[in-house]
Amino acid sequence: MLGTLTTLMLVAPEWVLRWTKEPRGNAFWAEFVVWPLIQILIVLFIVLTLVAYLVYLERKVSAFMQARLGPMRVGPWGLLQPAADGLKLLLKEDIIPLKADKTVFQIAPIISVVAALVVLAVIPWGAAWATIANVNIGLLFILAVSSVGVLGLVLAGWASNSKYSLLGALRSSAQMISYEIGMGLSIIGALMFARTLSMSGIIEAQQADGVWYVFFQPIGFIIYLVCALGETNRAPFDLPEAESELVAGYHTEYSGFRWALFFMAEYTSMLVTSAIAVTLFLGGWSFPGLGLIKNQTLFVVVSIVIFAAKVMVLIYLYMWFRWTWPRYRYDQLMDLGWKWMIPAGLANIVLTGIWYVLALPKSRGGVFGLMQLGLRDRLAPTRWSGIIYFVVTGFVITIPIIWLVLAAINRRTRDFNLHAQRQLQIKLRAKRLQKHAEPQAAGEGAS
Amino acid sequence: MREQGVDITPGTLFDAEEMVINMGPQHPSTHGVLRVILKLDGETVKDLDCDIGYLHRGVEKIAEHDTYAMITPYWDRLDYVAAVSNDLCYVGGVEKLLGIEVPRRAEYLRVALTELQRIASHLLWLGTHAIDIGAVTVLLYAFREREEILKIFEDFIGARLTAHAFRIGGLWWDAYPEFEKRVRDFLKILPGRIDEYETLLNANRIWLSRTVGIGVLPADEAINLSLTGPVLRGSGVKYDLRRAQPYSVYPEFDFEIPIGENGDTYDRYLVRMAEIRQSIIIIEQALDGLPEGPVMAKVPKVIKPPVGEVYFGIEAPKGEIGVYLVSDGTTKPYRMRIRPPAFINLQSLRRLSIGHLVADVVALIGTIDIVLGEVDR
Amino acid sequence: MPRVKSTADRRTLGEVIKRLLLFDLFKGLFLTFSYNWRALYEKRDGGNPNQAIYTEQYPLEAARVSERFRGAPRLNLDPESGQTLCIACDLCALACPVDCIEVGSIRREVREGEKVNKKKVLTTFIFDTSRCMFCNLCSEACPTDCLELTQSFELAVYHRSGFRWDREMLEKGIDYVRYSK
Ligand code: SF4
Numbered sequence A: 001m002l003g004t005l006t007t008l009m010l011v012a013p014e015w016v017l018r019w020t021k022e023p024r025g026n027a028f029w030a031e032f033v034v035w036p037l038i039q040i041l042i043v044l045f046i047v048l049t050l051v052a053y054l055v056y057l058e059r060k061v062s063a064f065m066q067a068r069l070g071p072m073r074v075g076p077w078g079l080l081q082p083a084a085d086g087l088k089l090l091l092k093e094d095i096i097p098l099k100a101d102k103t104v105f106q107i108a109p110i111i112s113v114v115a116a117l118v119v120l121a122v123i124p125w126g127a128a129w130a131t132i133a134n135v136n137i138g139l140l141f142i143l144a145v146s147s148v149g150v151l152g153l154v155l156a157g158w159a160s161n162s163k164y165s166l167l168g169a170l171r172s173s174a175q176m177i178s179y180e181i182g183m184g185l186s187i188i189g190a191l192m193f194a195r196t197l198s199m200s201g202i203i204e205a206q207q208a209d210g211v212w213y214v215f216f217q218p219i220g221f222i223i224y225l226v227c228a229l230g231e232t233n234r235a236p237f238d239l240p241e242a243e244s245e246l247v248a249g250y251h252t253e254y255s256g257f258r259w260a261l262f263f264m265a266e267y268t269s270m271l272v273t274s275a276i277a278v279t280l281f282l283g284g285w286s287f288p289g290l291g292l293i294k295n296q297t298l299f300v301v302v303s304i305v306i307f308a309a310k311v312m313v314l315i316y317l318y319m320w321f322r323w324t325w326p327r328y329r330y331d332q333l334m335d336l337g338w339k340w341m342i343p344a345g346l347a348n349i350v351l352t353g354i355w356y357v358l359a360l361p362k363s364r365g366g367v368f369g370l371m372q373l374g375l376r377d378r379l380a381p382t383r384w385s386g387i388i389y390f391v392v393t394g395f396v397i398t399i400p401i402i403w404l405v406l407a408a409i410n411r412r413t414r415d416f417n418l419h420a421q422r423q424l425q426i427k428l429r430a431k432r433l434q435k436h437a438e439p440q441a442a443g444e445g446a447s
Numbered sequence B: 001m002r003e004q005g006v007d008i009t010p011g012t013l014f015d016a017e018e019m020v021i022n023m024g025p026q027h028p029s030t031h032g033v034l035r036v037i038l039k040l041d042g043e044t045v046k047d048l049d050c051d052i053g054y055l056h057r058g059v060e061k062i063a064e065h066d067t068y069a070m071i072t073p074y075w076d077r078l079d080y081v082a083a084v085s086n087d088l089c090y091v092g093g094v095e096k097l098l099g100i101e102v103p104r105r106a107e108y109l110r111v112a113l114t115e116l117q118r119i120a121s122h123l124l125w126l127g128t129h130a131i132d133i134g135a136v137t138v139l140l141y142a143f144r145e146r147e148e149i150l151k152i153f154e155d156f157i158g159a160r161l162t163a164h165a166f167r168i169g170g171l172w173w174d175a176y177p178e179f180e181k182r183v184r185d186f187l188k189i190l191p192g193r194i195d196e197y198e199t200l201l202n203a204n205r206i207w208l209s210r211t212v213g214i215g216v217l218p219a220d221e222a223i224n225l226s227l228t229g230p231v232l233r234g235s236g237v238k239y240d241l242r243r244a245q246p247y248s249v250y251p252e253f254d255f256e257i258p259i260g261e262n263g264d265t266y267d268r269y270l271v272r273m274a275e276i277r278q279s280i281i282i283i284e285q286a287l288d289g290l291p292e293g294p295v296m297a298k299v300p301k302v303i304k305p306p307v308g309e310v311y312f313g314i315e316a317p318k319g320e321i322g323v324y325l326v327s328d329g330t331t332k333p334y335r336m337r338i339r340p341p342a343f344i345n346l347q348s349l350r351r352l353s354i355g356h357l358v359a360d361v362v363a364l365i366g367t368i369d370i371v372l373g374e375v376d377r
Numbered sequence C: 001m002p003r004v005k006s007t008a009d010r011r012t013l014g015e016v017i018k019r020l021l022l023f024d025l026f027k028g029l030f031l032t033f034s035y036n037w038r039a040l041y042e043k044r045d046g047g048n049p050n051q052a053i054y055t056e057q058y059p060l061e062a063a064r065v066s067e068r069f070r071g072a073p074r075l076n077l078d079p080e081s082g083q084t085l086c087i088a089c090d091l092c093a094l095a096c097p098v099d100c101i102e103v104g105s106i107r108r109e110v111r112e113g114e115k116v117n118k119k120k121v122l123t124t125f126i127f128d129t130s131r132c133m134f135c136n137l138c139s140e141a142c143p144t145d146c147l148e149l150t151q152s153f154e155l156a157v158y159h160r161s162g163f164r165w166d167r168e169m170l171e172k173g174i175d176y177v178r179y180s181k
């Protein structure tokens, strides 16, 4: 509901503008009221079903990786399991802890799920009419709104009045904020090439350049993936809800449908981050050979399918990581964010900038002159020579440099010097024990 | 205010950042009903204490009212993931008290079963330890292999978990015809499976950063805390009852005792994995040299040991499990005392975890490998 | 025994390069993916450890229960006369560590051919499955192979009273729900 409202708010300014200028006819209502509403309803319906089935998919994928079968009993192959789960969660008692802050407790999951759903408005699901709102600052909008989601978690943790929830909320806020920085940095490289924040614009730019930006920005893509894992609280960064430590983290005290809302938010934001990655790095709905389809409707439908397929590949990747690797510890997670992701993101920006400036046309002060003016005055790499130049710089030069930079920054960490770290820990231990334990032991004797 | 030795006085203005948090008895990773009271500074553990007894059944007292044969099933329920090893301890104790010579075939089968049980117990430990650290998949793989062992047990003994495997004087059943083949088949696939676990964990950087240097226990401290089993050997002390106080037919087998170097969680993990490999070697030897003959010694129908007392300890998967029996010449023991390895090893938790983070406490509870059935008895 | 070592402790150039290239992480990914892939095409064979999927779908597939399994108790009858084998000797009740057997008997005159003997005859037999730990001690103590623990293991009931099995139930066995698809 709220998601729909906010989406409407997005369309509203333009709507009001038109309202004042143009004569109002049937076409107006059709274009600005009926059609958006239909789109919103369709998207919400599809996405929510999809989210339910993502849970099913996750269970199946994890089962297959673990020599199990997963849900099998509800419907053939357990295909109706999401429906059964949803029904169960709806019918469950909604428990609110006695000492919880009631209002906040009730609002928190809504904030979290709305922040995740609103973002869906600007995602280009496919070509032409399948792009619902082509906002010219789409990407910025997504980053801004999705970071509101963390508010939901913090409030939930605080309002539950439980220590586990509080610890989970603290962890998640610290984690999401630090990974958002890395995420923002990783995007910039691709944006240098796209030169627009509009989501459809980014896809068009990739079509015009004839190459997906993952080939120009391999490091950016990797950083984005890792940060997206952190941002969506997925393993190996699922600390806020680390089951073995904090029971269920910020939603320990939630039950029934409120809990389901958090769950929905998590999977929706997984969907959203994958969709952004697809748009930004994997060419969105475009695919080589797609232009051959002449029928307009078919074209759009195929584009939607392509988009969905790409998103699914990324989501499978998420699930794959989750069910293979152990979980990081909180401080190590922060290490990874601040000592690996953020320096890598910064270095990537610098290096990409250098390659970009060097490749500018000679008239604009470049050296190699491997770019030309293209669509809408946008500088595009020249066909083949420019593209090869950027791919080569991206893969062959940027990756090793960044890798070495990171290795230099982190040369003292476990990843490179396990032995020394081990000895250090052993030495530190004596100190720690003295600091913490001894006064306590004395106190024990006294009591 | 104190609870279980942890000062839980609410913080004053200056140390208000301390938080007392109660982990368990119903917590996903305390391996049963252990209650841990943590005093945290941020996420750093400042103090910790364990509250046990939620699973107390008074086995030692019950034993005073039961005949010697009737006590054996209770031993299954101490360390219920290694029931066969427990049975060996008790049955061996009573046999020592009675002075019974157990047939060699029975001894060989006993060794094979207990070593299988050691593998099963270590696999369960591996799975739960990995899931504590977040590697869920290892659990399912480990349980698959454990299930194979339990199937062998079911066919041999008649039960999977609480086996009641041995009787005083030998075994109730002889090995079933395909026993040897089944075990050999299993041992053939097991090394490959261990490699699979190690692919997922051994060099994985996340696993390393979660285990290396965590919960270091120097050898002298480990001895002072009277730890036994892999926890002790992880610290580099070469002490294994199978060699130090040989029992059953272990002296006839050729195997090695893996020990660690640094005494951290990672070493304890490596030690246990190496122990699984050693157990495979022992079982193969036991099957190769399996003698023919009866599996039950001549035992009087009513067991009435002479007056006296006896201590018998064996190397269970978790450490030295021992039984101290006092007989007053009647059919019931005058006193039975259990030396529980997990209970004693658990005492090291405080020293291990002070100064580490909450997440490490979970890993450390896992690395000690406790089973609350035995801790609480 | 040499001390346990792992590749992680080695500090050779090869190891460092492997770590730089995230080999350790990819190795794990490869393993899980191979399982996932095999699960998609391999024939399902529940309970076979060499197959990618190990699950036995229990109520649908019949559970594999071994011959020696100690499950629901049964009082055997003499296959010829149909009389109970139990001689009401009470040994099983004495052997049980948790006292879950109650043997009721009376002394009665029994005509055997010419002679008339005074003999103990079984009247009631109560077996409490909720307390039983299926240790087999009772069955081992029984001198006539009358009491036996069988392979049936589906002992759940809806009410506590259902745990107390009387002589009739023990002799006939219980009706089990048979699952089908
Ligand atoms: S199986 Fe064991 S517990 Fe059950 S009735 Fe027989 S002796 Fe008692």
Ligand code: SF4
Pocket (backbone or CB within 6 Å): C085, C086, C087, C088, C089, C090, C091, C092, C093, C103, C141, C142, C143, C144, C145, C146, C147
């Ligand atoms: S031991 Fe056997 S014969 Fe004796 S009372 Fe029990 S069931 Fe009957």
